[in-house]
Amino acid sequence: MISHFSLPYPFSDSNVYKYSNNAALLHTKNAIELTDRYLDEISLKRELLTKHPERCYHSSPHTMAAQWEIVDLIINNLVTYYPDKFELEKKDGQWIFSNLLTKETASFKFGDRTTLEIEPLDFIGRHVQEDLILMMQRDGDLILDAGQLCFPANWSLYFNSEMNFKEIHSPIPGFQSDFLVDRILQFLMRIEAGTPWERKNWSLMAGSRLDSSLETFSEWGQARKRVTKENAGELVHFRVEVQKLFRLPKSNGILFTIHSHMLSLEKFIQHTPWLEQFYAILRELPKAIYDYKGISLYREQVLDYLEAELKKR
Amino acid sequence: MHSKLQVRVRNIIEETSTIKRFTLEANDHSMLPYFSGGSHITTFLPYPSGTLERQYSIFNISPESGLFEIAVHLADGSTGGSRFWHQNVQVGDVLSVSYPKNYFPLSFQAKRHVFYAAGIGITPFLSMMAELAEKKSSFELHYAAKSKEQCGFYDYISKTYPHQCHFYFSNGDGAKRLLPTQLLNHRIGTHVYFCGPENLIQDFTTAAKSYGYPSFNIHAERFAPPQKKEQQAFQVKIKRSGKQLDIPVNSSLLEVLLQHGINVPFSCRAGGCGTCEVRVVKGQIDHYDSFLTEEEQRSNHMMLSCVSRGKGRLVLDL
Known part of the structure; x- marks a missing residue:
């Protein structure tokens, strides 16, 4: 049974939500988190990667060294933080990686692409619930040069590939006009090895699909029209992305890991302080932001539902 | 806020009469992190009056991976970091250093990289040349020193990069000076990198701009100034x-x-x-x-x- 306790809560003390660099230092320096959904989500990921490689995986040729660095970082995290679930044996440059949950063992020569069937980033991404995005720092800018993305919240890896940070984020309201975009880019380019960061992002989703890519909008977007005050608790899901940011010291790239968590509104609001705060935030949310988050079609219905629930407490 | 690494001084080599090379290994026998060409570390030196922070470019020209190396030039009348390294640091000593940081990265889009170094300014280029050699990218080095004897890493560089290196010795017979006019010899698409005394950086930067180099193609190494630690109301x-x-x-x-x-x-x-x-x-x-x-x-x-x-x-x- 998934309860609200499993959901990372994205809001701070303030009842007014606005875009900011809400990053904080990551104290447990683990890029990866395993939840009780692990096996289900891994198998969904692998199915999507097999059926739709063009929208779930992209890499530029110059990212190979950085991809190996990501393999090194993630395997290290897995065996350090989950030693009962993952094992690594190193023998003369040969790595033997065992995933005890999927009962798989992979043997490869570290740094040698020909010893893996798929690219290193694609390989290691199939063992974690997180989506993995590699931004390379090139000539004073950050470029999305590789990624394995199965669970996008309404965006497209294929469309954003090889864009820079500003181009990727240009649809965000207010992001261009003020200095926020420059400030966040500056922050990202100053991330140092050994000092990873974390931030949380939230949205609402009509339905419960993790794989809500822009390419499949016609399949899941229609549910927005079906939301009513009566079904909102069950149909609408609160979605949180935990994003972790690591500097890769050898390639000087930045690894983003994105773990998407989802919980139905009826479970989310079981915790009254969350209900109260989320109601306040959604009510005050500027139109430009709820338009961007894709909530406009059913915001009123959700507010009605939350208000009715508040009255019951 | 920033994490530190504990390192042990494994080896000290006198490269010249004024330059010492220190090889640092992880104190817990693990591998030290990788680093990109042009990276540096901050070293935290224990002083009676408090910790002294000094930045040094890192490289690793030893045969073993997972190590940091720094080269320290003993400046005349130094009372700070270089004197401490030369006079107080011994093999086996344990020190705190930062993770590698890179404020002097190689350009991604450069067609060719040309490095200009004077004296101890050679150090960031040691890791940059190693990275470019590994990637089989195109580069050359112009390196000025007082004499062959005063030229740190002369043997290593001339042996490892025989076709890419040019030396300029200002002392003795047949003295050859490194002049900014050398910048006129590079093709479009070249990125130039300067490291050395402040006047070299300024002269070469001014010259490069006057010759028509876009400022995007001009790079120079500058370290952040040491920070003061004592807080006041x-x-x-x-x-x-x-x-x-x-x-x-x-x-x-x-x-x-x-x-x-x-x-x-x-x-x-x-x-x-x-x-x-x-x-x-x-x-x-x-x-x-x-x-x-x-x-x-x-x-x-x-x-x-x-x-x-x-x-x-x-x-x-x-």
């Missing part, structure tokens, strides 16, 4: 309300602002994310953050309220 005046606030030694400006109901947004509280930036109308700032650029810090118009402080009294645009 200070005062601020809030411009709009006229309110005066005292910030005691053990509180941050952000804490005091929040206590007085001035809701500055914040996130990391460690000078790294830029969220709690406040505008400063008047007064001198002591910057302790790792977020603002040097230029922004020098402008004296903005500060991160979670870590940075005032000298005396500041007027804030709040």
